[in-house]
Amino acid sequence: MIQILNLDHYYPDGTHALKGINLTISDGEFLLICGPNGSGKTTLIRLISGLLKPFSGSIRVNGFNTVNESKQVRGLIGMVFQDPDSQIVGETVREDITFGPENLGLSQKEIDERVDWALRVMGLETLSEKPCYLLSGGEKRRLAIAGVLAMSPQVILFDEPFSFLDYPGIQEVLKHLVHLHREGHTLIVTTHDVEKVIAHVDRIAIIHDGELKMAGPPEELITKLPQFGIRPPCYALLGKEKVSWLE
Numbered sequence: 151m152i153q154i155l156n157l158d159h160y161y162p163d164g165t166h167a168l169k170g171i172n173l174t175i176s177d178g179e180f181l182l183i184c185g186p187n188g189s190g191k192t193t194l195i196r197l198i199s200g201l202l203k204p205f206s207g208s209i210r211v212n213g214f215n216t217v218n219e220s221k222q223v224r225g226l227i228g229m230v231f232q233d234p235d236s237q238i239v240g241e242t243v244r245e246d247i248t249f250g251p252e253n254l255g256l257s258q259k260e261i262d263e264r265v266d267w268a269l270r271v272m273g274l275e276t277l278s279e280k281p282c283y284l285l286s287g288g289e290k291r292r293l294a295i296a297g298v299l300a301m302s303p304q305v306i307l308f309d310e311p312f313s314f315l316d317y318p319g320i321q322e323v324l325k326h327l328v329h330l331h332r333e334g335h336t337l338i339v340t341t342h343d344v345e346k347v348i349a350h351v352d353r354i355a356i357i358h359d360g361e362l363k364m365a366g367p368p369e370e371l372i373t374k375l376p377q378f379g380i381r382p383p384c385y386a387l388l389g390k391e392k393v394s395w396l397e
């Protein structure tokens with residue numbers, strides 16, 4: 151369980167990026183955090199991952215505080231960054247995916263198995279020896295996801311996972327999100343483009359100008375999205391039943 155209590159965050163230049171956030175995320179929940187550009191989505195998930203320290207308030211992951219128990223939190227959480235370049239560290243695709251499992255102290259056999267599996271599920275097998283800097287935007291995104299999958303953290307944070315991806319790429323990532331959710335992982339996805347994922351989430355949280363405006367099941371909040379600068383999915387605009395991007 152993730153408990154966010156009275157969370158406020160200021161950046162050093164004085165930007166008040168998050169204001170009084172209170173939110174509890176259950177184990178195994180698939181949560182969509184949506185809000186327009188600059189509303190505070192990335193700030194919130196960087197705080198949850200422990201990459202940023204809150205100005206005030208607290209975040210606990212399975213009871214561990216992200217500030218003074220960051221080591222335990224790092225073992226529970228994996229994050230796929232909004233900008234894939236900022237998380238790619240290896241020279242080649244295989245090397246990059248290997249970093250995470252290597253740091254978990256697994257046996258070489260298990261590391262190899264996990265890396266091969268992650269390469270396969272993200273469709274990167276033929277690119278495994280390619281230098282990372284030569285990859286396309288969509289391939290880099292798949293690599294970033296493969297790196298996190300190989301570590302199999304209990305909680306996975308995805309910051310704008312569909313950016314740079316084409317239609318099959320979106321479906322592929324979505325398929326994995328749905329699968330991870332079914333396997334019991336806790337998933338938190340941020341996006342301003344709710345259309346692609348909303349049919350699969352348990353709950354949406356709307357943030358606007360650093361404040362958590364509402365949180366609840368998609369069916370309840372879908373009509374409230376436009377007032378916070380978020381476009382509802384097409385099916386809702388047309389008054390139709392929910393439609394998955396996997397269909």
Ligand SMILES: Nc1ncnc2c1ncn2[C@@H]1O[C@H](COP(=O)(O)OP(=O)(O)OP(=O)(O)O)[C@@H](O)[C@H]1O
Nearest residue numbers: 161163165167186187188189190191192193194342
């Ligand atoms: N390092 C930083 N220093 C100062 N201000 C920052 C920093 N990072 C983000 N901000 C500001 O904090 C606010 C929230 O930014 P954040 O990146 O969390 O928004 P977001 O909802 O993820 O936006 P987007 O949809 O564009 O990714 C914005 O006003 C942004 O300008």
Ligand SMILES: [Mg+2]
Nearest residue numbers: 191192193232
């Ligand atoms: Mg962002």
